[in-house]
Amino acid sequence: MFSTGGYLVIESFSNTDEVEALRKRMDQLLDGFDCSSSASIFSTKNQQKTSDDYFYESAEKISFFFEEKAFDDDGKLKQPKQLSINKVGHALHDHDPVFKKVSCSDKMSGILHSLGYKRPVIIQSMYIFKQPGIGGEVVPHQDNSFLYTDPPTCTGLWLALEDATIVNGCLWAIPGSHKDGLVRRFIRDDNGVHFDKPSPTYDQKDFVPVEVKAGSLVIIHGDLIHQSFENQSSKSRHAYSLHVVDTHGCKWAADNWIRRKVDPEPLYAS
Numbered sequence: 001m002f003s004t005g006g007y008l009v010i011e012s013f014s015n016t017d018e019v020e021a022l023r024k025r026m027d028q029l030l031d032g033f034d035c036s037s038s039a040s041i042f043s044t045k046n047q048q049k050t051s052d053d054y055f056y057e058s059a060e061k062i063s064f065f066f067e068e069k070a071f072d073d074d075g076k077l078k079q080p081k082q083l084s085i086n087k088v089g090h091a092l093h094d095h096d097p098v099f100k101k102v103s104c105s106d107k108m109s110g111i112l113h114s115l116g117y118k119r120p121v122i123i124q125s126m127y128i129f130k131q132p133g134i135g136g137e138v139v140p141h142q143d144n145s146f147l148y149t150d151p152p153t154c155t156g157l158w159l160a161l162e163d164a165t166i167v168n169g170c171l172w173a174i175p176g177s178h179k180d181g182l183v184r185r186f187i188r189d190d191n192g193v194h195f196d197k198p199s200p201t202y203d204q205k206d207f208v209p210v211e212v213k214a215g216s217l218v219i220i221h222g223d224l225i226h227q228s229f230e231n232q233s234s235k236s237r238h239a240y241s242l243h244v245v246d247t248h249g250c251k252w253a254a255d256n257w258i259r260r261k262v263d264p265e266p267l268y269a270s
């Protein structure tokens with residue numbers, strides 16, 4: 001259950017056609033992406049690299065972030081761009097019609113309504129590739145650290161676009177960890193971005209794998225400790241991840257990394 005575990009899997013949330021439509025659309029976006037003009041490596045391990053304008057500006061764009069291990073010693077891509085991108089973000093839901101349709105569907109709103117959202121906005125979207133062989137790890141974290149409101153209201157909606165298994169780097173979570181509250185925040189200031197506290201150390205034994213079929217939606221409480229490992233397999237693990245916050249009864253933190261010039265439209269207001 002969501003309230004006890006801090007996450008919930010909804011199987012067959014998207015049918016095969018919807019999953020294929022998102023994957024195909026991403027193929028097209030990748031085709032149109034000129035590698036040489038923009039490059040930024042994103043990894044949650046080395047936050048230094050994230051503190052550049054490309055990252056900040058991605059809040060209101062469709063931007064491409066490479067896998068750390070995508071480059072050789074000379075800084076050239078080791079494989080085609082299709083197999084080198086870590087993720088695309090953070091406003092696919094705003095700027096691409098295919099992603100927008102799925103993100104702003106009645107189905108999504110229904111879930112947010114049932115979670116008690118009064119005036120929800122999608123604050124970011126990410127297409128995560130978890131590429132075969134080089135798909136980077138995502139270290140243990142809580143989504144409320146990155147997308148803070150007072151009080152915290154972030155929920156992750158993680159849609160599997162391929163089967164996610166232990167072998168290809170599925171999500172792992174500590175069931176019930178959302179009950180222990182938010183441990184730290186990711187702050188943006190004049191010097192860039194940083195965490196306000198070091199990460200606690202987690203016991204890997206406490207994590208359980210969240211293996212799901214393509215089309216499954218994983219609802220992730222904003223305080224849930226979750227992570228994923230490097231994908232050392234030969235199969236990718238594509239997912240489309242949305243993060244939602246409320247804009248009623250809480251206040252968006254001005255020192256979050258996302259500073260939008262234009263306020264996002266709510267999915268509904270009740």
Ligand SMILES: O=C(O)CCC(=O)C(=O)O
Pocket residue numbers: 128138143156158170171220226227228239241242
């Ligand atoms: O897809 C992953 O491996 C991690 C995604 C994640 O942490 C999120 O969507 O909140």
Ligand SMILES: [Fe+2]
Pocket residue numbers: 141142143156226
């Ligand atoms: Fe997350």
